Amino acid sequence: MTNVASNAEESHLREFFSTAGEIERIRVSAPKANATRKAYIEFTASEAVSAAVLLNGCLLLNHPLNIVECAYPVAEDANFEDRVELNALETGSDGLARLGWSNEVSEQDVNEALRLMEMSKMSLSTGDMDRREDQITALYRILLDTAVTSGQFSVSYVDAVKIATTKGYSKQALDQCLQDFSALDVWILDEQQNLIFVDTFVESEEDEITALYRILRDTAVTSGQFSVSYVDAVKIATTKGHSKQALDQCLQEFSALDVWILDEQQNLTFVE
16 A cells, blocks of 8 residues: 555554454555655455455545555565555556456556556645645735735735745745635735735635634644544634634635545544
8 A cells, every 4th residue: 555654653554454354464664754655464364455445545644545455465575665566556457457358468558557556646645745735825824914914905926925935935835825825716916916815805704714723723733633623623612702603614614725634523633
C-alpha cells in the first residue's frame, strides 16, 4: 500500500487491518521528511487479503490509503519500496487485461496502469500538494486579517506582495491565492491585481463564521489534539454568544476548503 502517514507506526497498521484477519507480518518503508511511506502486510489467510483491499481509500491518521493486492510476496532481501511499486503495477496491468477480456498483458495495459498509478499518487499526495494548499489558505487568512484591520476591506497588490514575502511566502503562492479566492467570489481583482472583498462576504454573518473558525482553531491547538468534538464545539460557540446555525455553517464552509475533516457526528479533525 502507499500514502502511509510519515508518523504511522506498525501498531497503527496492525490495529487498522485487524478486522480483515490475522496478520503474519508488516513491513513499512523508512520515514522521510515530509513524505508519505509505503507498507506491505502479509496475512495468514487469503480471505483476509480480499477484506483488506476493501479498505482502500479509508483514512489512517488522516491519510487515505492506496491499497492493492500484491501479485506475489515481497522477498526479505528485495528492495522494499521498488517491490511494492512493481507489485502495484503488475496487479494493475493484469486487472486491465482482464477488463479487456484478455489473458495476456499488453504494452497498452502496462502504460495505462502506469498512468493510473501516477493519477492515484497525485490524488492521494499529502506532501507538496498539501503544503501548497496550506500556503494558499494561510495567505487568504493573512489578507483577510489585513483588510479587516485596515477597515477598508481591500489590499493593494503592492502591499499584498510585501506582506506575503515578509511572512516567507512566494509571489507565486500569492498570485495563486488571489486567483483561487477570486474564482470563489470572495474578492474582486482589478487590472493591477489589487483586491477588494465582496460586500456580501464581509457582512456580520460572515465575520461570525471567521470568528468561529479562529475559536475552533485555537481550541484545537491548545488541546494538542488538533480536533474538536461537535459537543464541545456547540458548548464553546454558545458560550461565546454564537448560534448553533452559525457553527454548523462554519463547519461546512471550512470543511469544503479542506481545512478540517468532519465525521458523521460532525466532530472535526484539522487536516495536517
